[in-house]
Amino acid sequence: MSSSGRKVAVLGAGAWGTVFAQILVDAGNEVRLWARRAELAEQINRGENPRYVPDIKLQGISASSDLQWVCEGATMVVVSIPSNGVRALMEQIRGFLTLNATIISLVKGLEAGSLQTMTEVIATAGAIHPSRIVAISGPNLSVEIARHEPTGAAVAGQDSWRAGLVASRIHTHYFRPYVAEDIVGVEIGGVVKNIIAMAVGAAEGLGLGVNSRSFLITRGLAEMVRLGVAMGAKSETFLGLAGLGDLVATCSSSSSRNFSFGYRLGQGMSIDEALKVSAGTVEGARSCPVVRELAHRKGVSMPITSAAYRVISGKQTLEEALISLSSGPRVTDGPRARLV
Incomplete structure (x- = not known):
């Protein structure tokens, strides 16, 4: 060439x-x-x-x-x-x-x-x-x-x-x-993982351990799959590099802006303070209300995304958001959640 x-x-x-x-x-x-x-x-x-x-x-x-x-x-x-x-x-x-x-x-x-x-x-x-x-x-x-x-x-x-x-x-x-x-799945994975990374970072900032991190990553993956499938993506895409791979990386590193933003919130910074000290755009904070609106339109349940939205919009504290995740209705495990 x-x-x-x-x-x-x-x-x-x-x-x-x-x-x-x-x-x-x-x-x-x-x-x-x-x-x-x-x-x-x-x-x-x-x-x-x-x-x-x-x-x-x-x-x-x-x-x-x-x-x-x-x-x-x-x-x-x-x-x-x-x-x-x-x-x-x-x-x-x-x-x-x-x-x-x-x-x-x-x-x-x-x-x-x-x-x-x-x-x-x-x-x-x-x-x-x-x-x-x-x-x-x-x-x-x-x-x-x-x-x-x-x-x-x-x-x-x-x-x-x-x-x-x-x-x-x-x-x-x-x-x-x-x-x-599956370009839809690849893109949806890239969007949702930033929101979950903020939540994982916040849990870490609050001093929570590996169980909490694993819980948020796994349930975050379920949210990612639900939204992706509702948008026409293939569920198996989210077990690949653009889904689980990107999710684990972004939820595991202080060099992730989204994780670091959440961590600072967990450490007690305000939203404005945490955004100000970020070295670049925190896409998770920007995308969160948009993803929440899209999920609402598609009829998709995304509890972690909704909790993150309530924190970012000042409607709940981090502690209140965590309690809301633990006190929701009982459902089956996996992306196809059903009430039990």
Whole structure:
């Protein structure tokens, strides 16, 4: 393949966007990275991103705050920005995109109001046929990947050939892609796990132990499956990298912004204080009310998500939310809960 065919644009120079750009370089692609701030682009061109990926040497990435220059000639365009900015960004770049370019979403969120997944937002706002869009999700804590610690991810798309092509372009000795067809399941897993991670972090901050963590992860997985299936996903998707894999990683590490946010709440910080000290967007806090509304519309029971919403919206304390989880109606175990 010619070098021009391996030109990739990465939009978003936060931790995951920067590290994913490095994965692409290491896999043999020519990479341009868009940073909103010119000074951040200059730092990346010098081989560092001290705010988002400290103490990591970057190589081979060309960064710029010029969005058109970054997108120009790219056969693949990676979107890695906070979920609330995706629509405006896609409307801005739709005139810059190469014909038939593949759009790759790394964004884990739902859009408030429309309740659309990020690939749906990309399709509508960017006038992109859904078959050209791929979503990537998995146990991908960026700081660990930056150190070349091995992991994998699900690469999902309506067009399995295109998803396979993307997988071939991001495969390195430390990053192993797996092709998936259930793009809805991959996206829903990526959204819900952030909410569960906040709950697990809060339990840890309160001083609770492994039993409580395991309880929240397992019941959180059941909520994830219920919502996903109601959205048309396959239940088995949630036993893979984008479901259980991502859930366990995000619920187990202080380098997860969502876990750390919950932990700070458990330690006694206010919502505003915990958000302020976060090194980036806490997608779980942003997505929680949107996921709750979607679950309500679909008639899906999501007790942990509902409890997290009540805490974030100031309707309950953490202690009250935990009591509500323990005092609900008795149901059967697993995702297909029935009253008993």
